[in-house]
Amino acid sequence: MARITPLSEILEKYYKPKIRASPFCSGCGNGITGQAITRAVDRVGLPRDKLAMIIGIGCNLFMTADLTYDQLVGAHGRGCAYATGLKLARPDLTVIVIGGDGDTGAIGGNHFIHAARRNIDITLIISNNFIYGRTGGQYGPTTPMGSFTTTAPYGLVEPPFDFCKLAEAAGATFVARGTTYHTTHLIDINGKGILHKGFSVIDVISQCPEVYGRRNPDRMGRTGSEMMKWMRDHCISVERAKKASSEELQDKIMIGVLVDKEAPEFTSEYRKVTQRVQKGMG
Amino acid sequence: MGVRFYAGYPITPASEIMEAFARRMPEVGGTFIQMEDEIGSLAAVIGASVGGVKSMTATSGPGFSLMVENIGHAIISEIPCVIVDVQRMGPSHGLIFLSQGDMMAIKWASPGGNEIIALAPSSVKECFELTVKAVNLSERFRVPVFLVSDAYLGHMREKVEVPDPDQIEIVERPRPTVSPDKYLCKDADATGVPAMADFGSPYRTKLIGSLHTKAGDYGPSLEERVFLVHRLRNKILAHLDEILMIEEMLTEDAEVAVFAYGITARSAKAAVMAARAEGIKAGLLRPITVWPFPTEAVSKLAERVKSILVVELNLGQLVREVERASATKAPITFLSQVDGLLITPQKILDRIKELN
Numbered sequence: 001m002a003r004i005t006p007l008s009e010i011l012e013k014y015y016k017p018k019i020r021a022s023p024f025c026s027g028c029g030n031g032i033t034g035q036a037i038t039r040a041v042d043r044v045g046l047p048r049d050k051l052a053m054i055i056g057i058g059c060n061l062f063m064t065a066d067l068t069y070d071q072l073v074g075a076h077g078r079g080c081a082y083a084t085g086l087k088l089a090r091p092d093l094t095v096i097v098i099g100g101d102g103d104t105g106a107i108g109g110n111h112f113i114h115a116a117r118r119n120i121d122i123t124l125i126i127s128n129n130f131i132y133g134r135t136g137g138q139y140g141p142t143t144p145m146g147s148f149t150t151t152a153p154y155g156l157v158e159p160p161f162d163f164c165k166l167a168e169a170a171g172a173t174f175v176a177r178g179t180t181y182h183t184t185h186l187i188d189i190n191g192k193g194i195l196h197k198g199f200s201v202i203d204v205i206s207q208c209p210e211v212y213g214r215r216n217p218d219r220m221g222r223t224g225s226e227m228m229k230w231m232r233d234h235c236i237s238v239e240r241a242k243k244a245s246s247e248e249l250q251d252k253i254m255i256g257v258l259v260d261k262e263a264p265e266f267t268s269e270y271r272k273v274t275q276r277v278q279k280g281m282g
Numbered sequence: 283m284g285v286r287f288y289a290g291y292p293i294t295p296a297s298e299i300m301e302a303f304a305r306r307m308p309e310v311g312g313t314f315i316q317m318e319d320e321i322g323s324l325a326a327v328i329g330a331s332v333g334g335v336k337s338m339t340a341t342s343g344p345g346f347s348l349m350v351e352n353i354g355h356a357i358i359s360e361i362p363c364v365i366v367d368v369q370r371m372g373p374s375h376g377l378i379f380l381s382q383g384d385m386m387a388i389k390w391a392s393p394g395g396n397e398i399i400a401l402a403p404s405s406v407k408e409c410f411e412l413t414v415k416a417v418n419l420s421e422r423f424r425v426p427v428f429l430v431s432d433a434y435l436g437h438m439r440e441k442v443e444v445p446d447p448d449q450i451e452i453v454e455r456p457r458p459t460v461s462p463d464k465y466l467c468k469d470a471d472a473t474g475v476p477a478m479a480d481f482g483s484p485y486r487t488k489l490i491g492s493l494h495t496k497a498g499d500y501g502p503s504l505e506e507r508v509f510l511v512h513r514l515r516n517k518i519l520a521h522l523d524e525i526l527m528i529e530e531m532l533t534e535d536a537e538v539a540v541f542a543y544g545i546t547a548r549s550a551k552a553a554v555m556a557a558r559a560e561g562i563k564a565g566l567l568r569p570i571t572v573w574p575f576p577t578e579a580v581s582k583l584a585e586r587v588k589s590i591l592v593v594e595l596n597l598g599q600l601v602r603e604v605e606r607a608s609a610t611k612a613p614i615t616f617l618s619q620v621d622g623l624l625i626t627p628q629k630i631l632d633r634i635k636e637l638n
Contacts, residue, residue, distance in 0.1 A: 052481045054329070057491075065500055070481040072332055072359070073490040074325065075351045081322035085329025085337070086481060088313045089287050093333065093482045111325070114318040270313060277308035 004184065005042055007035075014038050016066050023062040025133075027213075027224020029180035029206030033127050034063030036183060036204075037098065040190030052093050054083045056108065058100030059134045059208075060127040077108025080115035083122045091267045094194060095121075101128040105141035105161050116170035116199050118266040123193045123200040126163055129208040137211040148215045163203040168259050173198035175259035179205040181231035182255060189257060198265050205231060205253065284452065285364070285417055286312035287337035289326035291319055291345060294378045295433040296368040299340040320348035327363045328356055332489060334480030336417055340366035342433075343384060344375055346391075353426050354392035357514060359489040360424035360468070360476065362455055364416045367428055368436040371622050379622025380433045382544060382595040388428045389573050394511075397518035399525055400428040400573035402544040406440035412570070418453035419525060423517055424475050430572065432595075434545050434624055458485055469496040472513055473520035518574055527570035528579050532558065536565025538637045539587040539612075541580070541604050543569050546593050546625055553630035562638045572600065577607040584608030589637045593617045593630055 011019070024030050041051065053069045055061050057076035064071050074082045079097040087095045104112050104126045115122060131149060132138040139149040142160045149156065167175045174196035178186035186204060193200035207213065207227035213220065220230040231253075238256035241249060288303035290296075300316070307314040313330070317323040320341055327337040341349060346367050356363050367388060371381040388400055399419050401412045413429055420427040458465050458477040467487045470476040476496075479485030488498035493510055495502045502510065518525065529547075532554060533539055542550035547568040557564035567583055569576050580603075584590060590612050592601040601616045608614060617633050619625045 049484055050482055052333075068486050070487050071489070072329070072481075073488075073492070074328070075321075075355050075491060078321060078325040078352065081317065081325035082329035082332075084315065084317070084322070085287065085289060085326030085331075086333045087329075088315060088326070089330035089335040089337070090333035090480075090482055110318050111322050114322070270315075274308040274311060278311070 004187075005039060010035070010038055010042060013042065014067055014069070016068060019066040023065065024059065025210040027207065027209040027227070028059070029129060029208070029224070030059055030063055030127055032180040032183055033060070033125070033186070033204050033206055036186040036190055037063070037096070037125055038067065039187045040194060043187065044191045044194050046094050046194070050093050052086060052095050054079045054086070054095065054097045056097070056099040056103035057134070058103045058127070058132070060098055060100045060103070063098060063127070077103050077106070078111060079103065079108060080111040080122065080124060084115055084118070084120055087120055087122055087267055088270065091271070095123070096194065097122055097124045099124065099126050101126060101130065101142040101163075102132045102140040105163065109141070113166065113170040116167050116172040116201070119171055119173055119198045119263050120266040121197050121199070123196070123202070125190065125193070125202045125204060127204050127206050128163060129206040129212060131208050131212040133208045133211045137215065144219065147212070147219065163201065164258050167201040171199070171263070172201045172259065173261050173263045174200035174257070176201070176257045177203045177205065177253070177255045179231040179235055179255060180207060181228040182235065185255065192257065192260075196260070198263060205235070207231075283336065285336045285338050286310065287327065287330035287335045288312070288339065289315045289317050289323045289330070289337070290339050290341070291317055291323050293320075293342045293345045295370060295436045296340045296342045296345070296366065298436065299366055299368070320345035321352065324349040324352035324356070324363070324365070328352060328361050331361050331363050332481045332487070334483075336362070336421065338364035338366070338417065340368060342368050342370045343372045346384060346387065350391045353398070354394065355491050356426045357392060357394070357396050357398065358491055358493070360478070360514075361489065362420040362424050364413070364420050364427050364429065366413070367430050369430060369432040371620070377622055378433060380545070380595060380624060381620070381622065382432060382546065382599070384430065385572065385594075385596065385599040388430060397515045398426050398428060398573055399423065399518065399571070400430050401527070401570060402430045402572045403435065404544050404547045404568065406435070406438055407442045408570075409435065410442050410444065414450055418451065421453050421455040422475070422524070423521070424455060424478060425518065428573070430544065432545050462486065466496045467498040468494060470513065470517070472509070473516045474513070475517050522574060525571055525574065526576050526579070528576050529566075529568040529570060530579075531566040531568070533565035533567060533583060533587070535563055537563040537588045538591060538634050539565045539567055539583050539589070540591045540593060540630065540634065541567050541600075542593040543572055543600070546595055549625050549627045550593055550630055552627035553634060556627060556631050557634045562634060564634050575600070575603045575607065577603070580604055580607035581609065581611070584611040587612055589613050589615065591615045591617060591630070591633055591637060593625060595619050595625065
């Protein structure tokens with residue numbers, strides 16, 4: 001297990017000198033997810049001047065509010081599209097997109113699957129807490145069936161997306177899932193995703209006690225800690241799952257690196273075209 | 283250096299621009315990408331622009347509709363970009379034929395009602411020259427700049443003498459002159475344009491789509507909100523001398539002045555010449571910059587002519603601005619055509635004669 005950098009060091013290196021109080025509700029998972037991203041950035045040792053963050057709209061946008069990265073908080077759902085332009089124009093940069101589940105899977109679904117199809121060297125980290133928290137609790141594309149939300153007052157009858165399956169099917173070459181409970185593991189897979197050359201997707205199972213848990217206490221629990229215990233009890237690592245019986249795997253969520261393969265990366269392929277054209281071999 | 287990034291999505295009658303970029307960009311070491319939709323196109327343009335690379339896109343009505351959210355984002359985050367709108371008929375898919383129906387949409391589509399810049403070429407030569415100008419203005423003022431063309435102009439072939447690259451004026455965005463530790467990414471005075479550092483430089487930049495402080499942070503005070511909203515407008519309006527371009531023909535002694543822009547101004551020009559040949563004192567005011575609107579020029583024109591004839595290929599858009607600018611100093615007549623065809627000089631001449 002790699003060294004976990006002390007928080008004071010992280011604060012000094014990456015945060016503004018006078019940070020405000022946490023903008024998140026009590027028990028929210030976004031703080032853990034945000035910290036796991038910064039710790040992963042720190043661990044892989046990215047040069048500060050070569051890192052850019054693109055952030056979508058949702059509670060997750062406050063993850064980076066006090067960070068001193070170059071960052072663009074764009075229109076809702078368009079993170080992968082901004083990142084595609086930035087990465088193509090500036091291949092020297094490491095580009096990380098942070099999105100929510102609604103941001104990435106609903107309004108931004110098209111950009112998400114096409115970034116995966118192109119296998120462009122961007123890392124997409126999804127804070128997946130099964131609800132539109134920022135707008136007050138409407139159901140999203142990953143909200144489990146039967147959940148109660150402000151827009152599903154009688155129970156949700158739509159099935160949810162599995163981001164990892166979607167990403168793999170669309171062509172992402174690195175796909176992993178982590179949770180806010182398995183924090184050190186999350187830092188680890190974030191780091192692997194950032195270093196992977198190609199489109200990396202990290203689906204972070206997170207908790208929203210105030211907006212989701214409040215209305216659905218029988219699912220993951222009511223409080224942040226209850227919801228995280230649920231993650232502990234309902235997630236199984238890819239490695240452990242290999243040895244588990246089908247009975248043990250029932251109702252379990254697989255965490256870990258699900259896809260890690262090599263395929264031509266879009267930015268590099270486009271540069272090859274440029275070189276070919278410039279040599280007059282169009 | 284000029285534009286080195288283009289992102290677009292196929293649409294008639296604008297696709298030729300994209301196809302040309304697909305061929306050209308690799309030749310000059312730039313990047314072209316065909317995105318999944320026009321929302322993604324303008325988003326990619328914005329992404330490339332924050333990386334410090336001059337970027338543009340082109341579209342037409344239905345695609346323009348999809349770009350609206352990111353036009354707003356480029357306005358508030360002050361990200362230079364150029365959008366060519368090769369206008370076609372609306373609403374919705376309308377028809378792919380000639381129209382000037384987007385004149386108000388480009389100005390007002392984004393919530394908030396801020397200033398943008400729009401240039402209207404009326405020849406192929408001007409398409410070339412004004413595209414350069416559009417890129418320069420977008421860099422200078424960190425604002426989306428529109429080149430409003432149309433289905434006819436978009437398919438027209440005319441002679442263009444491309445000047446030597448050294449003869450072309452190239453403007454770069456204002457970049458920071460202070461040290462990185464003193465840099466605030468949205469710091470400018472009331473009519474100023476903040477210095478823009480590239481992403482991936484020693485300067486730290488934060489561009490958010492919300493109203494923000496001079497450091498680019500969330501949570502502006504009431505005063506900071508008002509300051510920013512006004513600055514985004516006044517950085518344009520305080521520099522009209524650098525932005526406004528107008529062509530006036532025979533307006534010195536004109537009694538009937540025609541107001542027309544883009545392709546329509548060519549018919550209007552022919553009509554004015556024909557009227558003069560018949561002894562009618564006609565003239566033409568052609569705004570080349572349509573937004574911000576050349577209010578002062580129209581106001582002065584209204585003071586000295588007996589009547590203004592506004593010709594547009596829509597149901598009446600810039601005629602409202604002409605009415606506002608003339609403030610009843612001269613009677614305004616509106617000549618509209620919305621059949622997707624070019625308006626003939628004869629049709630304009632007939633109306634000039636009626637007004638004479």
